[in-house]
Amino acid sequence: MSRPARKKAARKSAAERSVEIADAACAVALEHGLYAVTLRGVAAQVDVAPALVAHYEPNMDALVANTFGTIVARELAEVGELVAERESPRTRLALLLETLLDGSRDDVTLIWVEAWALGRRNEALAERVRAEMDDWRTFLQAIIEAGIASGEFETDDAASVAWQVLGMIDGLNAHALVSWEDSGDRGTRIGHAVEGMLGLHRGVLAEP
Amino acid sequence: MSRPARKKAARKSAAERSVEIADAACAVALEHGLYAVTLRGVAAQVDVAPALVAHYEPNMDALVANTFGTIVARELAEVGELVAERESPRTRLALLLETLLDGSRDDVTLIWVEAWALGRRNEALAERVRAEMDDWRTFLQAIIEAGIASGEFETDDAASVAWQVLGMIDGLNAHALVSWEDSGDRGTRIGHAVEGMLGLHRGVLAEP
């Protein structure tokens, strides 16, 4: 599978190699987690000398932080695009919960969990984590406020509700990361929880 | 603060030293996280040679797993004792949410988050994590089932609700671990979420 003996790396432009390394870091992170994003790990992914990775990155903390940010921002963009197709805030929220809790993004969940832990040693990462969490909160808050404006939702603090819904999602996904056995039915009852926070009648969120 | 030069360690019985090392591992974990539970880290805490820690533990994976288990089981015992004072399942549940979300146990939250991440490399830890999560679920499930029996709660799957409530709690706490700014109001609206899952009227959970 792997090539234990690497002969030579094709010479590429700095810009090209730079994005190649960033992409490789993302690939390594999604495959083996943020902890595997090391000088040697990324270098092996690109099939290049470890020193080259160090040459293109100021330090590994920065690469890890940027890798986290890239992966998470991409996820937000994807989910945002997906959800935008729905008409009402209610159906958008329902689709958001469904797609984030169906287990199809467990690799990104691992990234989140590791980032929370790693953020205590990597200040650049911690800052990035806070920024991305805020982007997610803003995104969800907009949906909720639209629902308030249309009279579908009822709450006096959309920001706080958005914050808590995201916490619930991440917590459920993190749990599923470890004990995969009960992971099948996550997302079924969270609808009721969100309905409770938004003053909706029971089961409304699941209706088409 | 620290003693850079250690002269000699008082000779103690094997049993005594063994618990001393286990306690030190817990102290290190609560102070600096599970990642700081290393041969040298624990040895420094006990003020003893690193080799002695290795002498008393089969390997570090086991010590980390046991340290996690000890801390989390102790937390469950404490919370269980606290909550048992309340009369009804509803007030027990309300107190449970309050005490787990008031930020007084952030050190344990860090342990949980790190355990989820570390569990992918440490199989003994992963097993312990699943066991402790199951203990928590069983504990909360008993409260919910008592509420169903008394007619206060309404749900057709207490185990699943217990699972999801714990997920919500852990997720909110994990978020607070990173962006402490908004951590003040966590726990205020989660009541509404739980009310939604248990068929309660809005605000009932917060009533005395």
Add this chain to the structure above:
DNA sequence: TCTACTATTGATCACACGATCAATAAGTTG
């Protein structure tokens, strides 16, 4: 074609990790 530039590398350093082992010294027992 010759030269200047620069992408790439091998070698190496300092550090922290887990782990092992022979040697030592503090108790304990006879």
Add this chain to the structure above:
DNA sequence: CAACTTATTGATCGTGTGATCAATAGTAGA
């Protein structure tokens, strides 16, 4: 007091980490 047991240690090994630097080789421009 001697012999034995064992808690404790220093030294050491192998591995993995981030980081630096002089040397090399491929490329583009004069």
